[in-house]
Amino acid sequence: MGRFVTASCLERVRSTMSTESxxxxxxxxxxxxxxxxxxxxxxxxxxxxxEQLVNTSLTDLLAPEYRSTLRExxxxxxxxxxxxxxxxxxxxxxxxxxQRAIVVSSLVEWDGTEQVQTxxxxxxxxxxxxxxxRPLHDQTMDEAPIGISIADPNGKDNPIIYANDGFSxxxxxxxxxxxxxxxxxLQGEHTREEPVAQMREAIDNEEPVTVxxxxxxxxxxxxxxxxxxxxxxxxxxxxxxxxxYQQDITAEKRYEQDLSLFKEQAKEADKSIFITDSDGTIxxxxxxxxxxxxxxxxxxxxxxxxxxxxxxxxxxxxxxxWDQITAGEVWEAELTNQTKYGExxxxxxxxxxxxxxxxxxxxxxxxxxxxxxxxxTTQTLDVLNRVLRHNLRNSLNAIDGHAELLEDExxxxxxxxxxxxxxxNQAASMQQIAEKTAEIRSIWDxxxxxxxxxxxxxxxxxxxxxxxxxxxxxxxxxDGDGVVRAQSCSRRL
Numbered sequence: 001m002g003r004f005v006t007a008s009c010l011e012r013v014r015s016t017m018s019t020e021s022x023x024x025x026x027x028x029x030x031x032x033x034x035x036x037x038x039x040x041x042x043x044x045x046x047x048x049x050x051e052q053l054v055n056t057s058l059t060d061l062l063a064p065e066y067r068s069t070l071r072e073x074x075x076x077x078x079x080x081x082x083x084x085x086x087x088x089x090x091x092x093x094x095x096x097x098x099q100r101a102i103v104v105s106s107l108v109e110w111d112g113t114e115q116v117q118t119x120x121x122x123x124x125x126x127x128x129x130x131x132x133x134r135p136l137h138d139q140t141m142d143e144a145p146i147g148i149s150i151a152d153p154n155g156k157d158n159p160i161i162y163a164n165d166g167f168s169x170x171x172x173x174x175x176x177x178x179x180x181x182x183x184x185x186l187q188g189e190h191t192r193e194e195p196v197a198q199m200r201e202a203i204d205n206e207e208p209v210t211v212x213x214x215x216x217x218x219x220x221x222x223x224x225x226x227x228x229x230x231x232x233x234x235x236x237x238x239x240x241x242x243x244x245y246q247q248d249i250t251a252e253k254r255y256e257q258d259l260s261l262f263k264e265q266a267k268e269a270d271k272s273i274f275i276t277d278s279d280g281t282i283x284x285x286x287x288x289x290x291x292x293x294x295x296x297x298x299x300x301x302x303x304x305x306x307x308x309x310x311x312x313x314x315x316x317x318x319x320x321x322w323d324q325i326t327a328g329e330v331w332e333a334e335l336t337n338q339t340k341y342g343e344x345x346x347x348x349x350x351x352x353x354x355x356x357x358x359x360x361x362x363x364x365x366x367x368x369x370x371x372x373x374x375x376x377t378t379q380t381l382d383v384l385n386r387v388l389r390h391n392l393r394n395s396l397n398a399i400d401g402h403a404e405l406l407e408d409e410x411x412x413x414x415x416x417x418x419x420x421x422x423x424x425n426q427a428a429s430m431q432q433i434a435e436k437t438a439e440i441r442s443i444w445d446x447x448x449x450x451x452x453x454x455x456x457x458x459x460x461x462x463x464x465x466x467x468x469x470x471x472x473x474x475x476x477x478x479d480g481d482g483v484v485r486a487q488s489c490s491r492r493l
Contacts, residue, residue: 025120046095063090086232147246172218188216272368294340312336
């Protein structure tokens with residue numbers, strides 16, 4: 001299968017030819033019938049407009065002796081027998097002149113269908129007006145934003161006979177130090193043998209190949225190089241040259257390595273972590289995500305975070321979230337999510353946009369901390385606080401009432417004695433409330449020092465959790481030493 005180029009990418013090529021890593025001249029065809037030809041190709045063959053070429057056969061534009069060979073190559077491409085094939089041909093232009101060129105064909109996706117792109121590299125000396133044309137390396141390669149080289153298989157050790165400025169900028173070597181060498185001079189200490197052997201085998205078999213390997217610049221710095229080499233053949237099928245593309249993919253590799261390290265660290269995290277692409281499709285979830293949400297990685301990957309929507313937040317909430325993160329800003333909020341089993345849980349969420357070296361968003365990383373227990377604790381303490389304040393107010397009212405009675409000088413001794421006793425009882429009750437409050441808070445509030453659980457009302461605690469999680473089966477026992485041990489809890493988190 002060939003390496004596909006999307007239609008949107010090729011559409012950008014139409015308007016910004018100099019910024020894309022494709023030749024200036026190219027055309028799209030199906031069964032060799034031209035469906036699109038860009039302006040440089042129209043000029044190359046002497047056509048006044050694209051419309052003059054559309055629906056005509058590509059092979060009709062060639063000198064007769066090249067048509068059969070190109071037809072065979074395109075058939076191999078269309079049948080997926082080869083990813084990319086190149087050939088030296090002569091175009092029979094509409095002005096009656098001959099133009100020699102190298103053509104490189106591969107599969108693309110164009111307007112939703114699989115078609116063939118043929119890129120054209122004009123060669124000087126191919127026609128009567130060749131002197132007015134710039135040579136191959138001047139016209140189409142010198143200013144390309146990637147490294148391009150041409151090697152001569154007839155020379156000793158496949159020497160480089162041409163390299164563009166992009167090759168020099170990528171490697172740091174001036175062109176005079178590049179020409180005449182084999183490309184292996186870019187290899188170094190940490191260049192793996194596997195991709196090198198893969199290239200060697202492809203050259204021996206005269207086949208195109210793409211590999212990724214570590215190369216080294218003149219200053220000794222390492223970079224990741226995506227190398228594509230394509231055999232260029234004469235009309236007789238003999239390989240006359242090797243065309244090479246070199247692209248610096250160091251940033252991509254570093255991202256892959258950072259992502260791999262992040263995933264390893266995320267495995268041990270107790271917070272739910274998931275990664276989506278720029279469209280919001282989940283690509284990775286950590287084990288904590290599986291535990292908390294109930295969704296396995298296989299169930300979550302390929303879907304969107306909408307699987308966690310609980311209905312507790314409206315569409316405006318999610319619209320604001322999306323607007324903020326797609327603008328490159330970090331999002332933080334507390335919200336209610338829903339597990340695979342329909343159970344609600346509270347999370348504190350942070351979403352971080354991840355950008356590439358160009359500032360374009362490539363992924364989103366979401367980190368969620370389950371705060372359900374914290375919310376329950378806060379709610380419980382709030383209820384407890386209201387109850388205690390009510391009890392304290394009752395005690396204070398009772399004390400105040402008895403204090404007024406004691407102010408009455410006519411109060412008989414027995415009544416006075418009873419009021420004093422009542423005040424003392426209420427004071428003792430308030431002291432017990434204060435002690436109980438501190439004790440309960442130490443149990444429920446994680447910021448307080450934890451005390452023992454001997455006096456904890458276990459039945460009330462079980463009832464509270466049973467109301468919170470009606471589908472759970474919660475039981476408990478207390479040993480003779482007063483230690484509480486929960487026997488089972490089937491809440492699926």
